[in-house]
Amino acid sequence: MKLRVAGFLDNTMVNGKGLRSTLFLSGCNHNCEGCQNKEMQSFQYGDDVELEKINERIKRNIPLISGVTFSGGEPFEQAKELTELAKKIKEENLDIWCYTGYTIEEILKSNDEYKLNLLKQLDVLVDGKFNKHLVEGALKYTGSRNQRIINLKEVNIF
Template identity: 60%
Template sequence: MKLTVAGFLDNSMVNGEGMRSVLFLSGCKRRCKGCQNVAMQDFKYGEEATVEEILNRIKSNMPIIKGVTFSGGDPMEQAEALSKLAKDIKAEGLNIWCYTGYTYEELLEEKNKNKLELLKYIDVLVDGEFKEELMDNSPKYAGSSNQRIIRLK
């Protein structure tokens, strides 16, 4: 399976707790005003990579990293292939953070089997649309104060 990857950070401490790799995925339908990753909203932005290629890059960063963060774009837009990668990441003993413009409730109510499968592997979900007017008092790791940091595990 392939994912359209907008970018990759081998080591980051600002996209979740602890040292982690960050996978930026292409595609987002929301078009939030003030989005910091506007180019990544395009579903064709970036390059295709197989789950195996991405996993190998993540593994090359171990044991320095303790987890992986999915960002974008919106990772939920590529949930089918991403759930396969997430399963493999969890098998390596890493935790997963995921940023999405969807709320947790929207994801559950939509009942999309691929998104629900992906949720099974996510430890921490940062949910909700970015709202530029609410960014002043945002919690650590969130872009705006309406976004929630939900520990699923």
């Protein structure tokens, strides 16, 4: 099984709490004005990478990292494959953050089993489309004020 990958950071403190690895996925239909990863919106951008190769790279960063972040592009466009990777990451006792242009309400209402299964694997969801007019005053780890940081282990949605 493969993911279409736009990029990978072994160690960063920008995409979530603590030192983490960040996986950037290709493909996004939100087309947010002012998107900082515009080239990653293309579903053709990047490379097809085997899940096991991604997992091996993440494991090489342990014990330095405390978690992994999925970003994009739009991670939920590859939810089926990403769920399988998330399960492997959880076996390593790492937390998972995910940035998405969807709101949690949109994901839940979608009744898309793959998106719901991915949501179940996550610890923190940063939801909502980026809005370039709401950048000032945005929370740490968000791009604009409309985005929320949701601790999924506290909200008990499932």
